Amino acid sequence: MTLTQPSALPATDPNDWRDAVYEVFRAHAIRQAVYVPDVGHTRLIERCHADPDMHTVVLTTEEEGVAHLAGAWLGGDRGVMLMQSSGVGNCVNMFSLIAACRLPFVTLITMRGEWGEFNPWQVHMGQATPEVLKLSGLLVQRADHPDEVAEIVESALQTAFDSSQGVAVLLSQRLTGRKDFTGEG
Template identity: 35%
Template sequence: MPEAIYEGIKKANIDFICSVPCAKFKKLLELIENDEDIKHIPVTREEEAFGICAGAYLTGKRTAIIMQNSGLGNSINAIGSLYKIYQIPTLLIISHRGLLKEEIPAQIPMGLWTKKLLDVCEIPYFIPKTKDEAIKYIVEGSKFMEKINYPVAILFGYEYWEK
């Protein structure tokens, strides 16, 4: 299934990505790292990714952040004080942990709050359940982020990973 996400990124012409490590995205990050047309910057915290991608956007790059939903809470200030104020689009490719079949109790609070936080931040989100939907939502989400000059999130939950 990471191949479909990668295909969507390529079709969306995303050429700059920051990522925070996530086991669900391990194969995807390997594909991106080996792609000479995508500048990939691994970071240690999500708000760092938001800052770097904002700078890359200002130089003309089409950006994405690959992260786990647990990092969304870390990013609220960057979203509000940087992305909202300066109208910066970026695609958020998020592994949505903490819902059904979650084995780590610490993931559950953010799993329950993720959609609410995106709503509060006024970030539209889409939830693909199939490979075709992943490609479609990434491509359409990247177009939409440009129209609204603001982030758009694609949430990859357990329904996607189990297919």
């Protein structure tokens, strides 16, 4: 079967943190990348889709991704989930699978509702995200600057897969860029 592939993938830029994260995925043998899209993840999603060694799977809800990656690991594959902070709330009961089975799990979360947010509907879940993750039993790390993202993601992968932990990396809204559809920003 064929999946639609994104066209016109930009050339790899070693100074682009998203490309650096993709290289970390490669180095750590990530075989499955699952996601609910966010603008901040677009370039990384495209890199993953273009990689023939990776299953890159669009989900209908983030909750699926938690169970999906549990299954992937049971079958010997390492995976990651890409989502935005609004998706964290969709995962809460499914996170019990990670905690109850002490499974490795890694998610990269683009943050909303914390830095020049123009959409009030994003603020509540964005503000709740770090605490919800912690209450759900995940370790939480945060990246604010482009030059630290790849190192933090690498550390998250090591902690997750070497110590069988659920780890979330928050990619701050300051890092991924504000979104403003009002035309006033």
